[in-house]
Amino acid sequence: MRGYLLIDDEAVFNTIHAKIISLVDEQASITTCVSSYEALDLLKGAAQRKKLPDMVFLDINMPEMNGFELLDELSELPGNPFASIGFYMLTSSLDERDLQRARTYPFISGYHSKPMTKSMLEELIRAGNQPD
Amino acid sequence: MSSPASYEELLQQYQELQLRVTRFSAIEQELINTRDRLDNELVMYKRLHEFNVKALALQAEADFLALVAEYIIDIFEVEEAAIILYQPSVKKYQLIHEGLDIQEKDCTHFAQQLIAALPTPVTGNAQLLNKEEVKGLAFFKSYDAAIAYQYTDEDNHYQLTIAGLISTAKAPLYAALQERQRTIFGVFGQQVQALMTSRKKTEELKKINAELDNFVYSVSHDLRSPLLSIKGILSLVFNLEQIQPETAEYLQLAETSVERLDNTIQEILEYSRNARLHVKPEQFNVKELAEEIFKDIQFSTNLPVQFHAQIEADPMLYTDRSRLNTVLKNLISNAVKYRRKDIDNPEVHFSLFQQDDHWHIEVKDNGEGIPEDRLDKIFDMFYRGTKNSIGNGLGLYICKEIVEKLNGTITVESKPNEGTTMTLLLPKIKES
Numbered sequence: 224m225r226g227y228l229l230i231d232d233e234a235v236f237n238t239i240h241a242k243i244i245s246l247v248d249e250q251a252s253i254t255t256c257v258s259s260y261e262a263l264d265l266l267k268g269a270a271q272r273k274k275l276p277d278m279v280f281l282d283i284n285m286p287e288m289n290g291f292e293l294l295d296e297l298s299e300l301p302g303n304p305f306a307s308i309g310f311y312m313l314t315s316s317l318d319e320r321d322l323q324r325a326r327t328y329p330f331i332s333g334y335h336s337k338p339m340t341k342s343m344l345e346e347l348i349r350a351g352n353q354p355d
Numbered sequence: 356m357s358s359p360a361s362y363e364e365l366l367q368q369y370q371e372l373q374l375r376v377t378r379f380s381a382i383e384q385e386l387i388n389t390r391d392r393l394d395n396e397l398v399m400y401k402r403l404h405e406f407n408v409k410a411l412a413l414q415a416e417a418d419f420l421a422l423v424a425e426y427i428i429d430i431f432e433v434e435e436a437a438i439i440l441y442q443p444s445v446k447k448y449q450l451i452h453e454g455l456d457i458q459e460k461d462c463t464h465f466a467q468q469l470i471a472a473l474p475t476p477v478t479g480n481a482q483l484l485n486k487e488e489v490k491g492l493a494f495f496k497s498y499d500a501a502i503a504y505q506y507t508d509e510d511n512h513y514q515l516t517i518a519g520l521i522s523t524a525k526a527p528l529y530a531a532l533q534e535r536q537r538t539i540f541g542v543f544g545q546q547v548q549a550l551m552t553s554r555k556k557t558e559e560l561k562k563i564n565a566e567l568d569n570f571v572y573s574v575s576h577d578l579r580s581p582l583l584s585i586k587g588i589l590s591l592v593f594n595l596e597q598i599q600p601e602t603a604e605y606l607q608l609a610e611t612s613v614e615r616l617d618n619t620i621q622e623i624l625e626y627s628r629n630a631r632l633h634v635k636p637e638q639f640n641v642k643e644l645a646e647e648i649f650k651d652i653q654f655s656t657n658l659p660v661q662f663h664a665q666i667e668a669d670p671m672l673y674t675d676r677s678r679l680n681t682v683l684k685n686l687i688s689n690a691v692k693y694r695r696k697d698i699d700n701p702e703v704h705f706s707l708f709q710q711d712d713h714w715h716i717e718v719k720d721n722g723e724g725i726p727e728d729r730l731d732k733i734f735d736m737f738y739r740g741t742k743n744s745i746g747n748g749l750g751l752y753i754c755k756e757i758v759e760k761l762n763g764t765i766t767v768e769s770k771p772n773e774g775t776t777m778t779l780l781l782p783k784i785k786e787s
Contacts, residue, residue, distance in 0.1 A: 235588075239584060239591060242591050246594055316572070318572045336583075337587070338583050338590065340590060340655060343654045343655070
């Protein structure tokens with residue numbers, strides 16, 4: 224069973240993306256967060272327990288703590304725990320600088336435009352299953 | 356024949372000649388002095404020019420002001436230079452100096468004293484200050500003379516004072532700063548004023564531009580977000596098992612409208628960026644860029660189109676990546692969008708060649724093609740070549756605008772039902 228974490232302040236996107244995931248992966252275990260603080264607590268705990276989700280989808284433009292600020296916090300965690308999972312940016316930003324900035328985080332596996340589609344997710348799962 | 360001159364007459368003639376010689380040598384000396392003075396001034400003006408050239412190349416304000424201080428000492432042969440940037444709104448003094456032995460804590464006091472020593476009101480000319488006038492500055496050293504220029508900017512945001520100082524210890528005389536030095540210092544002061552004014556204006560423009568840029572991004576993001584959620588919801592509805600054909604048709608229309616609005620938002624953003632921002636060249640791999648763009652389109656459309664890249668030159672380009680990204684995205688997505696639906700092998704070919712000092716980039720498809728009578732209009736603003744598309748007629752117009760900004764050309768060759776080739780010729784930018 225694959226674990227998914229969706230982080231977006233707009234709940235409607237979490238709902239849509241959760242549905243898309245369950246269409247592609249019937250066994251999916253999906254968690255959603257509407258704030259980066261919530262996600263930070265959750266990911267910190269999961270990293271400690273070594274029970275990280277298999278795929279994380281993170282929005283950029285969020286109030287209080289945006290996606291990059293969350294990534295900065297996560298980068299501080301010891302042992303680089305996110306290197307082994309699929310950590311994706313999922314955003315409606317058209318700012319090229321956001322893409323460039325996302326590239327500077329070594330554990331970010333990809334940068335995609337909202338909304339998530341079935342074909343996008345299928346492709347990501349396929350790519351994730353391939354041996355490195 | 357006249358009679359020979361008497362001794363007295365000869366003596367008188369001799370004395371007159373001697374007088375003339377003295378007068379001539381005085382004139383000669385004066386000419387030499389004038390020549391030297393002019394030579395000297397010429398050297399100073401040359402230095403002023405040199406200062407101007409150097410100042411224009413500097414980015415940071417602190418570097419610019421340090422250069423001003425350096426040149427005050429250099430050109431005007433004073434020992435010390437002081438520059439005071441005063442902001443009346445916050446009553447803040449900033450002292451930049453060269454040659455002054457002054458502690459951080461005394462800077463504001465010194466700046467206030469120097470400004471107070473200047474006669475008011477100060478005009479656009481340089482001021483010479485004598486020993487009496489610079490006396491107030493003597494709290495840590497005694498001065499013999501100073502030369503200064505001061506101005507306040509139009510909006511009263513700051514006041515700039517530049518000064519050269521001569522200390523008593525070194526004992527050069529007040530006379531060392533002569534009237535013509537004052538004139539040249541005035542010219543120098545005006546030069547600094549003009550440079551500083553244009554720096555502040557540029558800074559302001561940059562700030563406005565950056566704010567506008569963030570505003571445009573923020574607005575486009577906020578406009579797109581609800582659209583993209585509608586797009587997502589529609590895709591979920593299409594995945595429902597029981598859906599009436601009529602409902603599906605209406606939803607398809609809704610999706611098309613959403614798509615169209617999203618494209619328009621993106622293109623307005625691209626147009627505004629291209630018009631406003633400077634060309635910012637960087638090194639990048641164009642093959643990887645094209646492949647990424649195609650992959651993104653594949654991700655969102657999932658259409659059965661093949662992508663081929665043919666690279667016959669070094670794929671590392673040095674140009675404006677963001678702009679080329681916009682152009683290639685438009686061309687590749689057009690190639691996918693206008694594929695022939697009646698064939699099994701729709702393809703997009705991306706190729707790169709070198710052509711003298713240009714890059715030759717092609718995006719070629721085997722799609723619908725464009726009728727000949729429309730070819731010369733496709734780069735026009737708001738021109739839409741086909742009623743079957745959801746475009747707004749901005750895409751290729753923006754491509755043309757961008758390519759022109761990069762000093763290149765974009766051309767099209769096309770035959771209906773055979774395909775279209777878009778060719779970019781981009782001049783190589785020299786890496787600085």
